[in-house]
Amino acid sequence: MTGDTPGRTMHRMVRSERGVRTEDGDEDGDEDGAGRPAALTARGLTVVRGGRPVVRDLTFTVPRGRVTGLLGPSGCGKTTLMRAIVGTQAKVTGTLDVLGHPAGAAALRSRIGYVTQAPSVYDDLTVHQNLAAFAAILLPGRAHRAARRAAVDRAVEDVDLADHAHVLAGRLSGGQRSRVSLAVALLGTPELLVLDEPTVGLDPVLRRDLWDLFHRIAADRGTTLLVSSHVMDEAERCHRLLLLRDGALLADDTPDALRRLSPAGTVEAAFLHLVESAATPGPGPEPGPDANPGPGPAPGPHPQEPRP
Numbered sequence: 001m002t003g004d005t006p007g008r009t010m011h012r013m014v015r016s017e018r019g020v021r022t023e024d025g026d027e028d029g030d031e032d033g034a035g036r037p038a039a040l041t042a043r044g045l046t047v048v049r050g051g052r053p054v055v056r057d058l059t060f061t062v063p064r065g066r067v068t069g070l071l072g073p074s075g076c077g078k079t080t081l082m083r084a085i086v087g088t089q090a091k092v093t094g095t096l097d098v099l100g101h102p103a104g105a106a107a108l109r110s111r112i113g114y115v116t117q118a119p120s121v122y123d124d125l126t127v128h129q130n131l132a133a134f135a136a137i138l139l140p141g142r143a144h145r146a147a148r149r150a151a152v153d154r155a156v157e158d159v160d161l162a163d164h165a166h167v168l169a170g171r172l173s174g175g176q177r178s179r180v181s182l183a184v185a186l187l188g189t190p191e192l193l194v195l196d197e198p199t200v201g202l203d204p205v206l207r208r209d210l211w212d213l214f215h216r217i218a219a220d221r222g223t224t225l226l227v228s229s230h231v232m233d234e235a236e237r238c239h240r241l242l243l244l245r246d247g248a249l250l251a252d253d254t255p256d257a258l259r260r261l262s263p264a265g266t267v268e269a270a271f272l273h274l275v276e277s278a279a280t281p282g283p284g285p286e287p288g289p290d291a292n293p294g295p296g297p298a299p300g301p302h303p304q305e306p307r308p
């Protein structure tokens with residue numbers, strides 16, 4: 001069972017090669033309270049690129065309807081993991097289930113939205129035309145005309161670009177172009193949104209606005225968001241975090257539980273603490289009550305909601 005299920009069993013935290021996680025006795029596996037499979041379940045997930053493993057033996061679960069941050073330094077494997085999740089990465093071994101299907105299954109195509117680091121928009125089309133072009137692929141034919149229009153209008157509103165709907169994409173700022181890419185991903189109302197460093201290069205106000213949008217999407221539609229970043233302060237904005245380093249999972253927990261791992265009380269300090277503990281064999285960090293039990297159930301209520 002995953003998600004915010006009250007009355008969960010007690011978990012015992014362990015540190016393993018797969019990062020910090022808990023051991024527990026729950027038997028109900030990777031489902032949420034409604035009996036649906038978790039958004040993501042990985043076991044022993046490894047990806048080889050350029051002849052070497054760049055994602056190594058990851059085991060984690062991502063609950064539905066929450067904003068999960070995938071954080072770690074440049075080159076640690078975030079994009080590679082995301083590509084594995086959306087089914088575009090070769091040389092993936094281990095288990096990776098997405099919305100209850102093996103990653104890359106045809107049944108997932110319309111259920112996942114993926115926004116890469118490079119905005120995929122046509123510069124010589126307006127925002128509206130860009131969205132209309134993608135909507136025509138998703139909802140082809142005359143019968144869907146009204147639905148197409150509604151989907152485009154809603155996506156433009158979602159990303160707060162109504163004032164720029166008729167501006168050429170080539171004349172937009174970097175942040176605005178990123179939002180057009182996001183709007184394209186939102187057109188199909190995906191159940192899982194995978195966003196690769198969507199806030200990179202944005203000023204603090206735009207970053208805050210985008211994070212607000214991510215939370216609205218999760219809260220209003222029950223969409224699961226997996227958002228990567230190499231900026232540790234973005235961790236505070238997530239319900240859950242996967243911390244990666246050198247392709248390995250350092251932690252899978254809530255920001256609140258991670259903050260408690262170090263005296264400084266920040267996720268960045270927790271990251272350093274975990275790196276140091278991984279380098280020094282020992283008993284490992286103290287338990288965090290919100291740790292994800294890896295392949296087992298996810299945590300109960302979050303003691304501190306993320307800063308939107």
Ligand SMILES: Nc1ncnc2c1ncn2[C@@H]1O[C@H](COP(=O)(O)OP(=O)(O)OP(=O)(O)O)[C@@H](O)[C@H]1O
Binds near residue numbers: 230
């Ligand atoms: N096409 C490729 N061929 C071989 N190795 C690659 C290729 N692309 C990436 N890598 C290697 O895989 C590792 C993980 O890269 P990845 O792009 O997944 O990291 P990242 O955490 O997303 O980095 P960034 O934050 O800079 O985008 C890196 O060591 C990188 O050098």
